Amino acid sequence: MDIDDVELVGSDWNISPNPAIEDITIILLRGIDLVSLSLFNSVGSKISDLPLAVGDQITVPVGNLQNGLY
Secondary structure (H helix, E strand, C coil): CCCCCCCCCHHHHEEEECCCCEEEEEEECCCCCCEEEEEEEECCCEEEEEEEEECEEEEEEEECCCCCCC
């Protein structure tokens, strides 16, 4: 974790559905004003970076990702 990283706890964000088939929806509920959300696979490879602000809702297409843990 570097100086610009912030660790969010479960009450700061919401992700659904889990597990997902087509899309996931991510909502930042409180905590910080602007973040970049990084999606990693289970071996640590970065899949994508997404901007996200408090109250924003992002829909992330995951249907094109291989089955696995992210």
